[in-house]
Amino acid sequence: MRPFPFLIAALILFSVGCVQHHYSPNFIQTPYLDKKGDIMLTAAVSGSPVSLNGDFHASYSPLKYGTVMLNYFRTSTSFEDANVFGGTTYSQTTKGYLVEGALGGYLPVSFGTGALYVGWGQGQMRNDFGIGRIADLRLQRFFVQPTFTFKNDWFRLGMGLRVVRLNFPTGSIDYRIEPGDIEKIQRLEKESPFWFPEMGGNIGVHFKPVTISASLVIVGAQPASEYGFDASNIGLGISLELNELFKKQDRKPVNEER
Amino acid sequence: MKKLATVFTLFAFFLLMGACKSDFNYYYYSKEETELLGQYLNLPELPDDYTVTFPSHLSNVGLFPRAVERDKAVLGRVIFYDKKLSKDGTVSCASCHKQELAFSDDKAFSDGVYDRSTARNSFALGSVANFSAYYGTDLNGSSAIRFFWDNRAETAADQSRGSMTNALEMDMTMHEIASTVESQPYYAPLFKKAFGSEVVTEELVLEAVANFVNAMGSFNSKFDAEANRSPVSFSGNFGNSVYNDGFNGFTPAENRGKNLYNANCSSCHSGNMGRPVLQLANNGLEANPTDEGVGSITGVAAEKGAFKVPTLRNIALTGPYMHDGRFASLEEVIDFYSTGIQNHPFLHADLKSNGQPKLMNFTAENKSDLIAFLNTLTDDALLADQRFSDPFKR
Numbered sequence: 244m245r246p247f248p249f250l251i252a253a254l255i256l257f258s259v260g261c262v263q264h265h266y267s268p269n270f271i272q273t274p275y276l277d278k279k280g281d282i283m284l285t286a287a288v289s290g291s292p293v294s295l296n297g298d299f300h301a302s303y304s305p306l307k308y309g310t311v312m313l314n315y316f317r318t319s320t321s322f323e324d325a326n327v328f329g330g331t332t333y334s335q336t337t338k339g340y341l342v343e344g345a346l347g348g349y350l351p352v353s354f355g356t357g358a359l360y361v362g363w364g365q366g367q368m369r370n371d372f373g374i375g376r377i378a379d380l381r382l383q384r385f386f387v388q389p390t391f392t393f394k395n396d397w398f399r400l401g402m403g404l405r406v407v408r409l410n411f412p413t414g415s416i417d418y419r420i421e422p423g424d425i426e427k428i429q430r431l432e433k434e435s436p437f438w439f440p441e442m443g444g445n446i447g448v449h450f451k452p453v454t455i456s457a458s459l460v461i462v463g464a465q466p467a468s469e470y471g472f473d474a475s476n477i478g479l480g481i482s483l484e485l486n487e488l489f490k491k492q493d494r495k496p497v498n499e500e501r
Numbered sequence: 502m503k504k505l506a507t508v509f510t511l512f513a514f515f516l517l518m519g520a521c522k523s524d525f526n527y528y529y530y531s532k533e534e535t536e537l538l539g540q541y542l543n544l545p546e547l548p549d550d551y552t553v554t555f556p557s558h559l560s561n562v563g564l565f566p567r568a569v570e571r572d573k574a575v576l577g578r579v580i581f582y583d584k585k586l587s588k589d590g591t592v593s594c595a596s597c598h599k600q601e602l603a604f605s606d607d608k609a610f611s612d613g614v615y616d617r618s619t620a621r622n623s624f625a626l627g628s629v630a631n632f633s634a635y636y637g638t639d640l641n642g643s644s645a646i647r648f649f650w651d652n653r654a655e656t657a658a659d660q661s662r663g664s665m666t667n668a669l670e671m672d673m674t675m676h677e678i679a680s681t682v683e684s685q686p687y688y689a690p691l692f693k694k695a696f697g698s699e700v701v702t703e704e705l706v707l708e709a710v711a712n713f714v715n716a717m718g719s720f721n722s723k724f725d726a727e728a729n730r731s732p733v734s735f736s737g738n739f740g741n742s743v744y745n746d747g748f749n750g751f752t753p754a755e756n757r758g759k760n761l762y763n764a765n766c767s768s769c770h771s772g773n774m775g776r777p778v779l780q781l782a783n784n785g786l787e788a789n790p791t792d793e794g795v796g797s798i799t800g801v802a803a804e805k806g807a808f809k810v811p812t813l814r815n816i817a818l819t820g821p822y823m824h825d826g827r828f829a830s831l832e833e834v835i836d837f838y839s840t841g842i843q844n845h846p847f848l849h850a851d852l853k854s855n856g857q858p859k860l861m862n863f864t865a866e867n868k869s870d871l872i873a874f875l876n877t878l879t880d881d882a883l884l885a886d887q888r889f890s891d892p893f894k895r
Contacts, residue, residue, distance in 0.1 A: 374697055380525075414525035418547050422571065425527075432523040452666055 245375045259329040263337050263370040263424065264351040265380055265431060266409060267294045269316035270458045271443035273401025274358070275484060276310055287458060289478025294337065296320045297477065304349070311359055312345040316437035318473075319367075333373030341366035343384060355393035362386050366484040372420045378413040380426055399454050399482075402444035410436035427471045439464035445480065452487035456480050519812050532692040541687045542892045548575045548694075549888040551716035553631050553820040558728035559720060562742050564775045567633035567677055569716040572695040577713025579691060580706060582891045587671040588614045594664065594671075594710070595891060601625030601884055602813030603719065609826025613669045620669055621650050621792075622826035625819035626717055627883050628811050630775055632657050633715035646776055650824040652800045657714040658707040675703035682725025685872055709725055717889060719814045724774060727751060733773070745770030747818060751877065757866075765838070768851050769810050774878065778811070782849040783807040785842035785858055794824065803847045814884070817876050831872050839863040 287298040299315040311444045320337040343364020350357050365383045372378070390403035412429050418425065440463040447456025460476045469476040529547050530538060538544055551574040553566040555611045581594045582588065597611035597619065598604035605625035610618040629635070635646035656665050665671045665678055673681075682688050683701040692699050695709055727748035743763045747756040763772055769779045781795045796805030808824045822828040828837060830877035842848070842858035852859050863871065883889070 411523045411525075414523065416525055416527045418527045418529035419572065422550070422552070428525065433524045435523040 263320070263335065263372065263378075263417060263471065264294060264318075264473050265368050265370070265378075265411070265428070265471040266370075266382065266462075267291065267296060267316075267318040268337065268441050268443075268460045268462050268476050269314055269341060269474070270298050270300075270391070270445065270478065270480070271388065271401075271403035271405050271441060271444060272312060272314060273392050273403050274299045274300075274310060274312065275356075275392050275394050275399055275401070275454075276304045276349060276358075277356045277483075279304050279307045280486055281481055284485065285480050286437050286480040287456075287478050287480030289458065289476045291407055291473045291476045294320050294473055294476075296478070298478070298480065308350060310347040310349055310358065310360070312347060312362065314343050314345075314364070315339070316341040316366070334371075335373045336371045337365060338371075339368035339384070341384065343386075345386070345388070347388075349434050349491070353392055358390045358392070360386075360388040360390070362388070371427075372417075372424060376417040378416045378420060378424070379430070380411050380415065380416075380428075383410045384408070385410075394449070396451075397449050399448075399449050399456060400444070401449040403442075405441040405443070405460075406438070408436055408438050413457065424471075425461070427469070431470055436468075437464055437470070442479060443476075447482070449482075452484045453486070454482040456459045456482065511604075517737060519883070525710050529694070531692060538687055541578065541685075541894060543894055544575070544579075544892055548572060550750075551575075551712070551888065553633070553716060553718045555630065555634075555718075556720050556725050556729050558725065558733075558773060559630055559634075559729075559775050560771060562733065562775065563616065563632050564630065566631040567715065567719065572691075573709045573712035574716045574722050576688070576691040576695040576713070577709035578889070579687070579714075579892055580682070580710050582712050582893055583685075585685060586665065586673060587680055590675055591758055592671055597623040597664075597670070597769050598626050600886075600889055600891075601818075603818045603880070603883060604717065604889075605819035606813075607820070609821045611670075613667075614672045614880075615637045617669045617672075619667075621824050622821065624648075624650060624811070625811075626714060627719045627750055627795070627815045627880065628819060629814060630720050630812070631718040635776065639840075646780060648807070652781055652809050657711040661710040661714070662706050671875055675706070679703045683766055711887075717883070719880040719883045722814065722880040723750070723877040723881075725731050727877075728773060742775075743767050752873065754873040756874075758870035758872070760866055761863070761871050762874055766813075769849070770813050772810050774814055776808040779810045779849070781807045783809050783847045785845050785848045785852055786827070786837075788843040790826065790845075806847065807830070807849075813875065814878050815880055817872075817879050831875060832868060835863060835868045835871055839868070866895060 269398060270287060270289065275308040276283060281304045283302050285300040288295045297317040302310055302312040318337065318339045322335055341364055343362050345360040345362025347358055347360035363385045365381065368380045368382060370378045386405050387473040388403055388405040390401060390490050416428055440462065441460055443458065443460030445456040445458035447454040458478050458480055462472055462474050464470065464472055527547055534794065537866050548571055549766055551569045551571050553565060553569060555566060584590050586593060592614050597606045599606060604627045606623035607620055611623045613619055644885045645655065648660035654660040662675060665673050666675060679701050688701065689699045692701060727750045728744060729743050731746060731748055733744060734744045736888065745763065751759065769777065770783055771778050781804065790806035793805040794808040796807060797803065817831065819828060822834050828834045839861045842852050843856050848858060
């Protein structure tokens with residue numbers, strides 16, 4: 244098992260490339276909640292051929308079979324690239340974020356837990372093409388996400404399908420951006436909103452109350468590159484299942500009494 | 502169940518909120534730049550697209566334009582029409598290359614600075630499909646086509662330099678051109694957009710003009726529309742791909758004219774109006790030419806009296822004809838080729854018959870048909886294309 248996280252980390256490192264993008268998927272969160280009061284927090288780093296990302300996630304079950312979920316996602320890329328001005332090298336960057344909330348319901352079954360989440364959020368993707376040529380797009384995302392999770396004392400497995408409606412309601416674009424990139428943006432403007440599926444999952448090793456996991460998400464909008472979308476994302480995360488922590492603290496007094 | 506319904510209603514509401522179509526704001530010039538440029542120029546809020554895409558009948562035979570850099574073409578357009586870039590402020594490139602005449606002049610010799618006259622007839626920039634397709638060796642191995650009637654320039658930039666510095670035309674040094682450009686406030690934002698800096702150099706001025714000239718393309722004539730629909734009947738030599746079959750959209754006279762053209766003219770001027778087949782030829786205008794044309798540049802005896810062979814796009818608009826504008830009309834040109842070719846030791850072989858100047862002996866109907874065909878080469882889209890028009894507020 245040991246080499247596995249290092250392999251993922253290496254993949255992230257080598258997969259970070261040099262292309263601006265207008266959408267990057269966060270992980271498909273698959274909270275391991277199966278009873279009222281369960282709480283889970285996750286932080287993850289991920290990468291794709293075009294981005295380096297940070298994923299933050301919180302989920303809580305305030306009532307039996309009911310869940311609320313909050314996701315915060317940051318994506319960024321920075322690279323040097325030759326542009327049209329005589330091959331001069333300019334720094335180019337991509338920065339974006341997405342904040343979203345979801346409500347869901349779960350149903351534990353004998354071999355795991357099935358869940359369904361419905362969420363909405365918004366964010367921004369800001370691509371700087373060098374020398375101040377900026378494309379600043381606002382995005383809104385609605386999603387419906389069925390998931391299935393399996394867990395035991397030392398292992399976690401989650402899989403999900405996220406059906407996404409991605410909309411770019413407004414944007415501010417410097418027309419000096421090179422024509423090929425402008426075309427992508429105009430295509431986004433013309434064809435937005437997009438409906439597409441994203442598939443993904445995570446697999447992890449659990450050391451109570453922490454889980455170290457590797458995750459993967461694949462965007463099903465094809466061909467994603469025509470829109471400047473990230474096609475996939477892989478990464479490493481760490482999750483804390485707070486309910487397990489609280490359980491330990493709760494038990495302590497019981498043991499002391501004995 | 503009620504709770505579930507509430508949840509979905511809530512998200513349907515969000516969905517509805519985000520249902521509006523995208524509305525992006527594109528900007529090119531800053532507010533300050535817009536105000537500055539607006540004092541002098543009529544430029545669109547967003548720059549024009551100068552991408553050149555050849556019609557299938559040209560690309561199918563391996564002819565492709567080079568990429569044009571839009572922001573440089575925008576700058577080049579302003580330079581092309583700027584009279585301040587001549588010694589007395591009266592002449593610009595466009596003075597001799599008028600858009601309504603397919604970027605030619607209707608005078609045999611154009612007006613230069615201080616009422617001087619140019620030495621040769623203004624070459625029609627709209628006579629070609631696209632100049633950039635002339636550069637270098639093409640996919641078929643044909644060598645580069647050169648510029649000016651005497652082929653002394655290799656590129657559009659060289660050609661522009663030649664005209665700007667010609668004492669009979671604009672009479673500037675390139676240093677003066679660069680200084681003048683630098684002193685005009687409207688160039689600063691355009692240079693910054695084109696080259697990332699406001700620094701003006703001679704080379705950058707020429708690069709911008711070359712991009713503008715290379716963006717010009719004439720390939721939307723009636724001939725092109727018909728050629729796109731028709732197979733090339735013979736494609737032995739790239740430049741001389743011809744359409745032997747009649748075009749459905751042509752009149753009988755136009756098709757007869759096409760046949761005459763293919764038989765008598767296409768071996769030099771090209772059957773598909775792509776690149777001329779010959780770089781240069783002595784066409785027997787004079788037995789003892791006073792203007793030695795290409796030979797005066799190269800010193801090669803066989804090239805004395807030879808001149809660049811043009812393609813004939815927009816030919817109906819670009820008279821007077823020949824390097825010295827000696828023929829006022831197409832009728833006169835056809836009369837010349839019919840019975841007027843003069844003997845010359847280096848008269849091109851295609852214009853000879855049994856060692857003597859060829860007599861094509863066109864009938865009156867032949868001449869009328871040829872002219873009907875040549876009229877199909879007129880590209881009205883180029884003449885009205887706003888992207889190539891004068892941007893100055895006069």
